[in-house]
Amino acid sequence: MHILRKYKWAILVFIGPVFVLYTYFIIASVGATFYYSLTRWDAISKPLFVGFANYAEAFQSEDFAIVMRNTLLGLIFSLLFQVSLGLIFAYLIFRTSRGFRLYRALVFMPVVLSQAAVAMMFTIFFNADIGPINNVLRILGLYVLTRNWLSDKNVVFYTVLTPMIYQYIGLYVVILLAGMQSIPEDIIESAHIDGASSFRVFFNIVIPMQLDIILICIIMITTGLLKAFEHSYIMTWGGPGVRSAFLGVYMYFKAFMHANFGRASTIAIVILIAALVISTFFRWIVRKLNY
Amino acid sequence: MGRTKTVQLRDRGAIIRRRTGVLFRHLVLALWCLTTLYPVVWVVQNAFRDNTQIYGRPFALPDPVILKNFPQAFAAMNLAITLTNSIVYAAATVTITILLSAMAAFYLSKIARGNLLYVYFILGMMIPIQAILIPVFINMRNLQLLNTRLGIIIVYVVTNLSISIFILTGFMQKGVPNDLLEAAVIDGCGPVGAFFRVAFPISQAGIVTAGTLVFLGVWNEFLFALTMLSAPLLRTLNLSVYMLRGPYSSDQGLMASGIVILITPAILMYIVFQEHVVKGLTAGAIKG
Numbered sequence: 001m002h003i004l005r006k007y008k009w010a011i012l013v014f015i016g017p018v019f020v021l022y023t024y025f026i027i028a029s030v031g032a033t034f035y036y037s038l039t040r041w042d043a044i045s046k047p048l049f050v051g052f053a054n055y056a057e058a059f060q061s062e063d064f065a066i067v068m069r070n071t072l073l074g075l076i077f078s079l080l081f082q083v084s085l086g087l088i089f090a091y092l093i094f095r096t097s098r099g100f101r102l103y104r105a106l107v108f109m110p111v112v113l114s115q116a117a118v119a120m121m122f123t124i125f126f127n128a129d130i131g132p133i134n135n136v137l138r139i140l141g142l143y144v145l146t147r148n149w150l151s152d153k154n155v156v157f158y159t160v161l162t163p164m165i166y167q168y169i170g171l172y173v174v175i176l177l178a179g180m181q182s183i184p185e186d187i188i189e190s191a192h193i194d195g196a197s198s199f200r201v202f203f204n205i206v207i208p209m210q211l212d213i214i215l216i217c218i219i220m221i222t223t224g225l226l227k228a229f230e231h232s233y234i235m236t237w238g239g240p241g242v243r244s245a246f247l248g249v250y251m252y253f254k255a256f257m258h259a260n261f262g263r264a265s266t267i268a269i270v271i272l273i274a275a276l277v278i279s280t281f282f283r284w285i286v287r288k289l290n291y
Numbered sequence: 292m293g294r295t296k297t298v299q300l301r302d303r304g305a306i307i308r309r310r311t312g313v314l315f316r317h318l319v320l321a322l323w324c325l326t327t328l329y330p331v332v333w334v335v336q337n338a339f340r341d342n343t344q345i346y347g348r349p350f351a352l353p354d355p356v357i358l359k360n361f362p363q364a365f366a367a368m369n370l371a372i373t374l375t376n377s378i379v380y381a382a383a384t385v386t387i388t389i390l391l392s393a394m395a396a397f398y399l400s401k402i403a404r405g406n407l408l409y410v411y412f413i414l415g416m417m418i419p420i421q422a423i424l425i426p427v428f429i430n431m432r433n434l435q436l437l438n439t440r441l442g443i444i445i446v447y448v449v450t451n452l453s454i455s456i457f458i459l460t461g462f463m464q465k466g467v468p469n470d471l472l473e474a475a476v477i478d479g480c481g482p483v484g485a486f487f488r489v490a491f492p493i494s495q496a497g498i499v500t501a502g503t504l505v506f507l508g509v510w511n512e513f514l515f516a517l518t519m520l521s522a523p524l525l526r527t528l529n530l531s532v533y534m535l536r537g538p539y540s541s542d543q544g545l546m547a548s549g550i551v552i553l554i555t556p557a558i559l560m561y562i563v564f565q566e567h568v569v570k571g572l573t574a575g576a577i578k579g
Contacts, residue, residue, distance in 0.1 A: 003476050004402045010482040014398035015408065018391050018452060025427060025449040026415050032426035043429065089323055092316050099317065105565060106324040109331070111572055112561045114511035116533050117550045121330045123536070124337075124543060132333070132349045170327065174569055175576045198312070216576050227419040230513050234533055251421050256518060265425055272422040279417055 030272065036265035043261045054266040063242045064267075067250045071225060074161050074246060078221050081165050083214060086172030091202055093173070094180045104177065108170040115167065115230035122163040123235050126150055150236055153243045160232045160244040167231075168224065172217045179213035180206060212286045219282045223275045247271050331554070337547035345543045360548040367539055368531040368549055369523065377528040379440065381509040384447040388455055388505050389498055391448070396459035397486045401472060409460060415453030416575065420514060423450075428518055438522045446519065447509050455501040458574050462497030463490060496567075503564045504571030510557055528553050 004010065037054055039047035058064045093103045110118065125131050126149035134146045149159040183206065191201050207214075229248040232238050238245030238253065245253070247267055255264030337345055338360055339353040364370070399409045427446060428437075436442030467490045475485045491498075516530045526534075532549045539545050561568050 003473050004482050004485065005404070007402075007482045010398060010402055013483065014394045014402070014486070018395045018412070018456070021391075021445075021449050022412060022415065022452050025430070025445070026418060026423055026453075029423035029426035029430070030418060032429075033422050036425060043425075089320070092320050096313075096316055096320065099320070103320050103324060107327055108569060109558070109561065110327060112507055112557050112568060113331075113554050114513070114529050114532075114557065116511070116513050116529050117554050118330070120532065120536065120546065120550050121334050124334075124546065125330065130346050130349070130543065135349045166327075166330075171572065175573050178573070213576070220575060223417075223419065227421055234536070248419075248421050252424075252514070252518075255425055261425055268419075268421045268425065271419050275419050276417060 033265045033268050033272075036261055037269045039262045039265075041261045042259045043255075044259075047262070050262070054262050058263060058266050058270070063250070066242050067245050067247055070157055070242075070244070071246050073157070074164070074228075075222060075225050077161055078165055078225055079218060082169050082172050082221055083217060085169050086176050086217065087207070087210075087214070089169070090173045090176035090180060091206060093177055094206075095198065104174060107173050110167045111171045113167070116234055118163050118167050119231045119234035122159075122166075122231075123150065126159050126162075126235075151240060153240050156236055156240065156244040160235050163235075164225075164228060164231045168221075172221070175217060175220075176210060176213060179210050183209050212289050215282045215286050215289075219279045222278045226271050226275050334547045334550050337543055338551045339544075339548075341544050342542065357544060360544040361552075363542075363545050364535070364548040364552060367535060367545060368528070368552070369526075370528075370531075370552070372524055373526050373528045373531040374552075376440075376525060377510060380444055380447060380527060381506050383440075383444045384451065384509045385502050385505050387444070387448050388451045389502055392452055392455040392501065393459050393491055393494065393498065394486065395452075395456050396463050397467075397490050399456070399460045400463040401467065401469070401490070402482065409456075412453055412456045416457060420450065424514065424518065427515075431519060437519055438525055440525065443515065443519055443525070446515050447512065450515070451505045451508055454574065455505055458501045458504070458571065459494065459497050462500070463494055466497060467493050499564060500567045500571045500574075503560060503567045504574070507557060507560065507568065507572075 036047060038049060038051060040050050040053075041047040089107060093100060093107070096103065126133055128134055128146070128148045128150065131149070133149065137143070137146045147155050149155060187205060187209075188201055191205055196204070225246065227248045228246045229252065232244055232246055232249045233252070236244045238249040242250060247270065251264050251267035251271065254260045254267060333350075336353060339356045339358070341357045341360070344351065344353065344357070395412065399406075399412070403409070431437050431442045431446070434442070436445065471489055471493070472485050475489045480488060511529060512527070513529055513533070516527045520526055520530065532553045535546050535549050
């Protein structure tokens with residue numbers, strides 16, 4: 001606004017403090033992480049510059065391969081369940097007039113909870129001796145299906161993934177619902193008058209008009225999974241070994257358990273680059289869709 | 292005559308079909324809501340039971356109602372201290388973050404030419420926390436701010452700046468009319484006066500949205516608390532509930548009541564500020 005622009009000093013007052021804090025702690029830190037990723041370092045002695053050795057080692061390590069596999073597999077399951085269930089429930093709520101606000105409020109509730117609290121809840125849920133999951137299976141006589149959910153290396157990954165998917169479905173329901181509400185009403189109405197069923201309206205109108213919002217959900221799911229920490233850390237410590245670890249947990253262990261800050265920084269940079277590449281790529285598609 | 296009758300019949304068929312459709316939708320949605328809420332309900336009901344009840348009949352209601360879990364959890368979590376810590380960190384972070392980011396948002400939405408600075412600040416929303424964790428930890432160690440209240444508050448402020456600048460800039464662009472600012476300047480206000488007397492008070496709704504988001508973010512924060520606060524006297528409530536897992540993992544009722552104590556303020560905030568909380572938590576999705 002031109003009338004305020006004559007006060008040249010305003011930038012110092014309004015932006016100055018934020019700029020310094022943000023640049024020093026966020027932007028410079030990203031640079032520092034990249035530098036540390038090129039060093040061998042225990043955070044006590046001086047960092048030893050080793051070039052890209054950490055990256056080469058990481059990509060050859062078996063643990064890193066398992067963690068990458070977990071992250072990719074987790075991403076596929078999260079996208080599958082959160083996007084499809086998100087769309088279905090958003091559409092069901094969208095088509096409901098009575099109870100609209102109540103359903104929306106209830107479905108969203110887990111999003112406001114601490115991830116640590118949800119992880120603790122599911123730790124009890126999946127407890128092999130007293131947890132209700134095994135209890136129900138025993139009551140139903142399905143003894144073959146009972147597992148040591150939190151320590152059996154074949155199932156532990158899915159155990160940890162369950163609360164991760166559960167907790168945030170509501171977030172995507174609400175985002176997709178907001179998108180559906182922005183579809184002009186007459187389009188849907190005239191489709192119904194022309195005799196289109198709800199299914200046809202869903203697949204032929206709602207989903208195509210929601211593509212950009214679906215892509216934004218995909219970005220949020222991906223970046224969320226890349227930095228996932230609490231559920232895995234609290235339920236299983238990422239174990240046994242790294243069987244239920246994601247990149248975020250693996251990075252923490254490398255730094256604060258193994259004092260290998262160089263390798264940990266390497267993992268952090270992998271997380272950062274993956275997040276940036278995926279969000280820039282999908283945002284680019286969203287822009288293409290919108291114009 | 293015959294024609295009207297068939298039309299009526301067809302209408303009745305359509306009405307019945309529509310009614311079963313509505314019923315079906317409500318059934319599915321109600322079932323989904325129950326599934327969503329059940330883990331929380333189960334934990335709440337466990338908070339009022341002891342191990343014998345929980346082990347014996349996992350899904351039964353408390354019988355009799357056990358209240359001793361709560362005082363035991365208070366003691367085990369050092370509640371007086373950890374609750375105070377969480378409240379202090381959240382209150383301080385919300386106050387400082389909102390003030391700083393409202394000022395930045397005012398400049399970015401009303402004074403700045405171009406949006407280069409805006410883009411620079413928003414970049415932080417795309418940076419995963421792990422990408423700054425180690426340098427921030429090292430910086431805080433060098434500044435002797437590990438295991439201090441000031442240190443953790445600084446970390447919480449800087450990690451919440453981008454998103455609240457994003458929310459508030461968007462809000463002020465639409466919510467603060469230029470005419471009003473012009474009138475204030477003509478009446479003798481400088482930019483600081485225009486901000487504190489006009490823009491800030493008018494932006495109340497945006498401030499509540501950003502404020503609830505930052506509050507919940509700090510209340511539920513785990514990773515930085517875990518790495519930066521090893522001193523028991525500085526721990527947050529979130530961290531102390533997690534730490535029940537070790538020594539008290541065999542006492543299910545106690546753990547459940549710890550979880551209930553932790554999630555109650557967040558749920559209350561959600562009930563009171565529902566629209567704001569939803570808007571804040573979904574802010575990242577808007578505008579691409």
